[in-house]
Amino acid sequence: MNLAMEIKQVRHWSTSRKIFWGIIGLILLQGLYFSAVRFFSGLGAVTNLTDEFPWGFWIAFDVIGGVALASGGFTLAFLVYIMGYHRYHSVVRPTILTAFLGYILVSVGLIYDLGKYFNIWHPLVMWNPHSVMFEVAWCVMLYSIVLFLEFLPVVLEKYNLSGPLRLLQKITIPVVLLGVLLSTLHQSSLGSVYLIVPAKLHQLWYTPILPLLFFLSAVTVGPAMVILESAVSARLFHRGLETHIIADLADFQLVGIIVYLGVKIQDLFVRDVFGCLASGQFECFHFWGEILLLVMAMLILMIPGMRRHPKWIIGSATLTVLGILYNRFNVAWTGMLRSSGGEYTPAVGEIGISLFLVALGLMAFYFIAKWLPIFPELKKRGEG
Amino acid sequence: MAIDMKQNNGSGKAILLDFTECIGCGACEDACEREHNLPADPPEDELNHKNYTIVLKEKGQFYRRMCMHCLEPTCASVCPVTALEKTDLGAVIYHEDKCIGCRYCMMACPFQIPKYEWGKAVPVIRKCVMCFDRVKAGGETACAWVCPTGACRFGERDRLLALAHRRIEAFPNRYVDYVYGEEEVGGTGVLMLSGVPFEDLGFQMDLGYTPLPELTWTVMSKIPNIVITGGLLLGGISWIIHRRMDIERENLEQKASVEPGADAKHVKPPDEEGQG
Numbered sequence: 001m002n003l004a005m006e007i008k009q010v011r012h013w014s015t016s017r018k019i020f021w022g023i024i025g026l027i028l029l030q031g032l033y034f035s036a037v038r039f040f041s042g043l044g045a046v047t048n049l050t051d052e053f054p055w056g057f058w059i060a061f062d063v064i065g066g067v068a069l070a071s072g073g074f075t076l077a078f079l080v081y082i083m084g085y086h087r088y089h090s091v092v093r094p095t096i097l098t099a100f101l102g103y104i105l106v107s108v109g110l111i112y113d114l115g116k117y118f119n120i121w122h123p124l125v126m127w128n129p130h131s132v133m134f135e136v137a138w139c140v141m142l143y144s145i146v147l148f149l150e151f152l153p154v155v156l157e158k159y160n161l162s163g164p165l166r167l168l169q170k171i172t173i174p175v176v177l178l179g180v181l182l183s184t185l186h187q188s189s190l191g192s193v194y195l196i197v198p199a200k201l202h203q204l205w206y207t208p209i210l211p212l213l214f215f216l217s218a219v220t221v222g223p224a225m226v227i228l229e230s231a232v233s234a235r236l237f238h239r240g241l242e243t244h245i246i247a248d249l250a251d252f253q254l255v256g257i258i259v260y261l262g263v264k265i266q267d268l269f270v271r272d273v274f275g276c277l278a279s280g281q282f283e284c285f286h287f288w289g290e291i292l293l294l295v296m297a298m299l300i301l302m303i304p305g306m307r308r309h310p311k312w313i314i315g316s317a318t319l320t321v322l323g324i325l326y327n328r329f330n331v332a333w334t335g336m337l338r339s340s341g342g343e344y345t346p347a348v349g350e351i352g353i354s355l356f357l358v359a360l361g362l363m364a365f366y367f368i369a370k371w372l373p374i375f376p377e378l379k380k381r382g383e384g
Numbered sequence: 385m386a387i388d389m390k391q392n393n394g395s396g397k398a399i400l401l402d403f404t405e406c407i408g409c410g411a412c413e414d415a416c417e418r419e420h421n422l423p424a425d426p427p428e429d430e431l432n433h434k435n436y437t438i439v440l441k442e443k444g445q446f447y448r449r450m451c452m453h454c455l456e457p458t459c460a461s462v463c464p465v466t467a468l469e470k471t472d473l474g475a476v477i478y479h480e481d482k483c484i485g486c487r488y489c490m491m492a493c494p495f496q497i498p499k500y501e502w503g504k505a506v507p508v509i510r511k512c513v514m515c516f517d518r519v520k521a522g523g524e525t526a527c528a529w530v531c532p533t534g535a536c537r538f539g540e541r542d543r544l545l546a547l548a549h550r551r552i553e554a555f556p557n558r559y560v561d562y563v564y565g566e567e568e569v570g571g572t573g574v575l576m577l578s579g580v581p582f583e584d585l586g587f588q589m590d591l592g593y594t595p596l597p598e599l600t601w602t603v604m605s606k607i608p609n610i611v612i613t614g615g616l617l618l619g620g621i622s623w624i625i626h627r628r629m630d631i632e633r634e635n636l637e638q639k640a641s642v643e644p645g646a647d648a649k650h651v652k653p654p655d656e657e658g659q660g
Binding site: 039040041042043044045049050051052054055078081082083084113114115116117119120122123126127128129130131132133134135137173177180181184185192193195196197198199200208211 | 432433458464465467484485486487491494501503506507590592597601603604610614615618621622625626629
């Protein structure tokens, strides 16, 4: 109903709004086209993947990057429900929704990438506890259920189903706890996925503590994602920016970056690969790239004049997200190139499908936020 | 390197390839193609989804590439759905009905063996299965059966390994002093003898002697611990924090009821909104 009314209003939209939705429309169209090609003609028809380089952009961005960026859900749930930071409550719902949509998109991305996607349920019944991917599959599936339970109260509230709502509220803490455990496991296990390729992943990234680094960086990017989501929804839904909350979250982000970089640099030292950093290799350049983004994000939050200013906080969060995403690309893509001997750059269709998924996620968030009480208090707080 | 000797000298079936005896006739490629109904038209110059084995030539010597049938196969350990299986007979076989097409086996295989049908809407993985049906029935692999020179022999792994070492000892000038596959990634079911250094043939010499699945298992085996310890720890933290918040609130309420009005404005109650 809302939607129909809005469509009638299209004539009165501002130019920038028309352009935004026009671009979304184009992305959806090309996504449908490439989806058809992928499912009728196979992976070879849309991707540049080869026997030498069997995992490409979809694994790096949609799956490994996507899971990392959806970590806002468990980090915020941990802070609010386990640590008792109830003052962040107003950002919990949009964050859980983003994480939930994020995990759905990861699964959809996986369906595009799996050769026999219709067998995606096989890990449920064909167990291989030695396989990291088996464990990740189970964790992601169970965690998606957790996110569903964490999000369900919003739906129940909308339709005044107070009975089930009270029941869910009673089990909030155990459910959140389960979610934190499952997230800890699969966030780190995505790093463990690469433990099996010591001769293939470049030494700047291959380390026995890869699971620890993946976990620490996920915890770091979590608050950063919550900050960005707040900023975007403040703009999209014309609501006030929760200035004091994002400033607090920025502190967690800062500590996260410091710990993560500390462990990462210590690891380089222990494995004695510092020489490699100055070697001018192509990998070296990209390693510096991910480090510099995080160092910049860190410095912004360390300068007293900047650290409490929303604009700089959002800037720092953006740099953090880019830095961690860069790291995931480096592990899944840059660091694997040399050993594969093959050249790999993603095909237009690979990037097209990824954009398609992101656009679907944004649209889903937009319409769900219009439908359900995601932002119960639409009062202005601070500057927007 | 601690190597489990029992596994290394295990008595599973194996293949011994003596490259110095290979005449490059390609009979093994043909036999393999017929045995497995492969679309390949040998000779081919690279391992791909249309063949299970190929014969190549380098520095005047023929050599073969095929699945190594590792004693502790990386592919089988990473497969989330047990589509790849190490059989008691020694062969690493593939169940295409189980496969989900994630290609983790291709990523993980230290020998770059599994190949994929990129052009198909419903693709499968392709790799040598050591003629499992023939071997199960008591036969030998098609390639070993057809080989006219003895360059490809099939048999018990420990006996073939002993034979390989006897040959190197008897003809030290003919062979490089190395049995490829004896200890690579914990040992493989395909053993190789060569007159040309293996690295010149493109075989990696730096794979190490540890089975790769151990790298993951050291982490994976800790998961039950992490879950139990982590769950109890987080539950405990949550309980302590919420208990303290409850006590604080009770104290405030008590205070408020004892001296109504007094100080109530200055004491901020803990900011606890509803959950959900």
